[in-house]
Amino acid sequence: MCALEVTPEITPVLxxxxxxxxxPVVGDAQAMSRLAGDINVAGQTCALPHPFTEDDAERAVARAMRLDWNEEAKFAIEHRNFGLVGMLGFRPAALGRIELGCWIGRPYWNRGYATEAVRAGLTWVKRDWRKKLVVAGHFADNPASGQVLCKAGFLYTGDVERRLSKARGEAVSTRMMVWLA
Ligand SMILES: CC(C)(COP(=O)(O)OP(=O)(O)OC[C@H]1O[C@@H](n2cnc3c(N)ncnc32)[C@H](O)[C@@H]1OP(=O)(O)O)[C@@H](O)C(=O)NCCC(=O)NCCS
Structure with a gap:
């Protein structure tokens, strides 16, 4: 049996x-490219390029399926009725820290899904992954993301970093936040 078939069976389900x-699974790629292909989504992240094609999404899924979940975690956020609505990840960052990233497709904004997903992810981080500290950043022109992170228990550190947004093709002021388990 190949690794791609095995991985989803051993990843956590929240x-x-x-x-x-x-x-994430291969069948997510189409919805991922449709939702994350929106510049209003990709342009508020560092990592998503624009355009974000189905091939890009397939590569992102293949990478996610090869992850060592001791080091990095990537969750597809699936609504019980609507299917895939976004993604949530925890990746290694500077100084041995873990950094949270998240996006929700625009048709699903402002229904509380990001807050619900981030809270569930942090509960898992604390209880199962046993990490004590998570950092996150949001672009200064993205107050909705700051609001989600505040509601999930993050605090502003006061640091502002210039971070590259692949989709915008420029560095953007990013307000840094921290969450302690
Ligand atoms: C930021 C994002 C994840 C929020 O997802 P969501 O599911 O709409 O978030 P929620 O519904 O849980 O919460 C949104 C909050 O932002 C608030 N909000 C929305 N637009 C806002 C604005 N312009 N200014 C201030 N607050 C705003 C909402 O009122 C809500 O807060 P409330 O519940 O206290 O009223 C989503 O917009 C997104 O994916 N954006 C593009 C990518 C991104 O920004 N990712 C995060 C950075 S890595």
């Missing part, structure tokens, strides 16, 4: 009232 967070 259930919330409306959402299921699980390892």
């Amino acid at each position: 259930a919330t009232e409306r959402l299921i967070l699980r390892g």
